[in-house]
Amino acid sequence: MRKTDRYRYPFMMTLLVVLHFTVRSHLGDDRVAPDFLLLALLLYTIRAEPGKSAAAGFIIGLLRDALTPVSFGAGALAHTLVGFFSSWAKAVFFAEHVFVRGCLFFAGTWLRNLIVLLVSGKLQSTQVAWELLVWSPLQGLSTALVGIVVLWFFRGWLSPRRPGAPTLGVSA
Amino acid sequence: MGIGTDRYASRGDTLLFLACVGLSIAALSLPPQWRDPLAQGLQQSVLAPFIFLQRQTELLAAARTRYDNVVAQRDSAALAAAFLPELRNENNRLRGLLGLSARLGGGYVSAEILHQPEPTNPLSFVVSAGRREGVRRLAAVVSPEGLVGLVASVGEHSSVVLSWAHPEFRASAIAQDGSVVGIAAPHGADGPNVWLLELQGVLYRRQVLPGTVIVTSGLGGVFPRGIPIGVVLEPSSEEKGWGRTYLVRPAVHPAALSHVMILTTPRPPGADLRNAFTTPQDSGATGEVPPE
DSSP: OOTTHHHHHHHHHHHHHHHHHHTGGGSSOTTTSOOHHHHHHHHHHHHSOHHHHHHHHHHHHHHHHHHSGGGTTHHHHHHHHHHHHHHHHHHHHOOOOHHHHHHHHHHHHHHHHHHHHHHHOOSOHHHHHHIIIIIHHHHHHHHHHHHHHHHHHTTTTSOOOSTTOOOOOSOO | OOTTOTTTSOHHHHHHHHHHHHHHHHHHTOOHHHHHHHHHHHHHTTSHHHHHHHHHHHHHHHHHHHHHHHHHHHHHHHHHHHHHHHHHHHHHHHHHHHHHHHHHOSSEEEEEEEOOSSTTTTTEEEESOOGGGTOOTTOEEEETTEEEEEEEEEOSSOEEEEETTSTTOOEEEEETTSOOEEEEEEOOOSSTTTTOEEEEEEETTOOOOTTOEEEEOOTTSSSOBTOEEEEEEEEOSOOBTTEEEEEEEESOOGGGOSEEEEEOSOOOTTOBOGGGSOOOOOTTOOOOOOOO
8 A cells, every 4th residue: 555545535535525515505406416425424434344334424424413403313323324234234245346336325325314304204204205216316326426436536545444355446 | 144243243343333323312312402502512613614614615606696697787787888879869869850840840750760781771771651651752751950861662651761872862952051052962982981972063163161051952842942961071072064063971871860750741832941950060160151
């Protein structure tokens, strides 16, 4: 590993966080625009152990809850679950294909929205249906697309660091 | 396969996960009096730089939108300002038409010029009055400043006007003081003097000073006497026969008009319309009577 690699990963994560707070609001409908914070979490789970991923998800979720206090705690729980299970699934399925990772981003986004909707209980059933069947898939799709672009653009920067894990690449 | 198996997640991972889930459930069950200060604390500490960043981005986007709006408003204002002199001129012209109609007394019909984009439009154009409005062929077409032309053909609700710039236009002309008589015709030459008139056929022994106002003489019965044609500029370099020719600056340019008045009722012999029109002014006019 080169010396500069230790800076590349935090740089990419910081970039995603900055993009979330600067660019996201200009990418169209808020319900469809890619979730850069969740993407950063999912990318983190590729390298991190499930416990750390859960902690990272909890922190990110709690911070997001602070920005939407009406469902305080729902985001923390959702991101904790998504973070843990994403990292766990990564270890179980051992998937290194770009399409599988895209599916992981899509499923992570949709699952996060599902948990938030169920736990917060703020929406009517029709709204929940719309969210889960229309808006969440669209957001998952946009997040997955951005995730694939990030993986392609920063390929080599996101190599798994867990012992025994194969090298991460975009191609199969 | 259990989540906490050693193969995929260590016991520590599982404990950490359960702790996070527990904390999340605790956060969910926080009463509002605890939840809101906690959220505010996070907003004012950890999230403060991100909120600041987002606010600056929104401000930047709003500033850009406002800039676009300001530019659009400035362009609209510039466009409106560009049309302002034209509107003022049209307003003055319409006021002049109203004044002329009062002075003419009657026997006229006002019409709009239906301008066309062709370059020959100033020579011959269509007006929005025809036979139904009382327009007849060879009627004089005037504006508050003077003679515009004559009606060449008449339709049901429109007419074709031959302006003074048309090569076939001729009008019997006389100096306003009655000292010189001639024929007004378009100069028709190429170059900068193409939109000028000529006063032809002036007796060789007569000299016309620059600035002399030329009006219709009333001879021939087409144009009533006293409609301003233009102002003498200088003698023409071309001498035709035994007479002198003078360049005349027209009282009105057809392309600058939007409305005209068509004289529908023949004026009685000897009628003089000089007082009905605005007398053309020229900086070079001396006002002296030409020498006999």
